[in-house]
Amino acid sequence: xxxxxQDPGPLSVPEGAIVSLNCTYSNxxxxxxxxxxxxxxxGPELLMxxxxxxxxxxxxxxxxxxxxxxxxxxFIRDSQPSDSATYLCAMSVNAGNMLTFGxxxxxxxxx
Amino acid sequence: xAVVSQHPSRVICKSGxxxxxxxxxxxxxxxxxxxxxxxxxxxxxxMATSNEGSKATYEQGVEKDKFLINHxxxxxxTLTVTSAHPEDSSFYICSATPVETQYFGPGTRLLVL
Numbered sequence: 001x002x003x004x005x006q007d008p009g010p011l012s013v014p015e016g017a018i019v020s021l022n023c024t025y026s027n028x029x030x031x032x033x034x035x036x037x038x039x040x041x042x043g044p045e046l047l048m049x050x051x052x053x054x055x056x057x058x059x060x061x062x063x064x065x066x067x068x069x070x071x072x073x074x075f076i077r078d079s080q081p082s083d084s085a086t087y088l089c090a091m092s093v094n095a096g097n098m099l100t101f102g103x104x105x106x107x108x109x110x111x
Numbered sequence: 112x113a114v115v116s117q118h119p120s121r122v123i124c125k126s127g128x129x130x131x132x133x134x135x136x137x138x139x140x141x142x143x144x145x146x147x148x149x150x151x152x153x154x155x156x157x158m159a160t161s162n163e164g165s166k167a168t169y170e171q172g173v174e175k176d177k178f179l180i181n182h183x184x185x186x187x188x189t190l191t192v193t194s195a196h197p198e199d200s201s202f203y204i205c206s207a208t209p210v211e212t213q214y215f216g217p218g219t220r221l222l223v224l
Binding site for chain 2: 032034036041042043044045046049051088090095096098099101102103104
C-alpha cells in the first residue's frame, strides 16, 4: 500500500462545475499538506498549503484536511478549461522537509 | 510566491556525454534544494536532497556517481548527469524551500540519443 493514495482519474467535468479532488494517507505524523497543479511538461505549481487540520480558502480553491480520517481534499469552484491539469497532493512531517506525493489526478474541464 | 528557475529547459545530447542542469532560487536563499525525476504520466520521484556546503543525500536506488549534485551557494544547486544513456532520458525538476513548503522549478527535459 502506498503511503499516499490518489485516484489517477481522468476526471472529466463540464465548465462551471465544482470539482472535488481527494487523497488519503497512512502516516499519522504528516502535519503539512499541499496541493500542486502541474500542466503538461511544466513543473508543479503550489496552489494551497495547510498546516494540520482545518479548511483554507483562496479564491476558487478550498483545501480541507481531516487528520482524524487521514483524508485531504481540494475543491475547485466554477471550474474553467484552464484548470485542466494534473493535481498532486503532497505532505510532509516537518516544515520544508521531504515531500511524499500522491500519484496525481488528471482533471479535464470541458467548455 | 517564491520563484525557482532551471536551466536549460530542454537538452538533447549524445549517449556518453555529461549534462549539467542548474537550479536557482531567485528571490530567497535555500539551504536545502531537492531534485526529482518524473517519467510520463507518473508522479515525481525524489532523487536526492541537496544541502548547501555539504554532501547531498541520495534516495535508495539513485547512483550518486551517476547523478552528481553540487550545492555551492544558497541560491544555486546543480545536477550533473554523467555519461548519460538513453534510459536517463526524463523530466528533471528541482525544488527549494523558502520557509515551510517547496516551490518547484519549471523542469528540464533531457533526451539522450
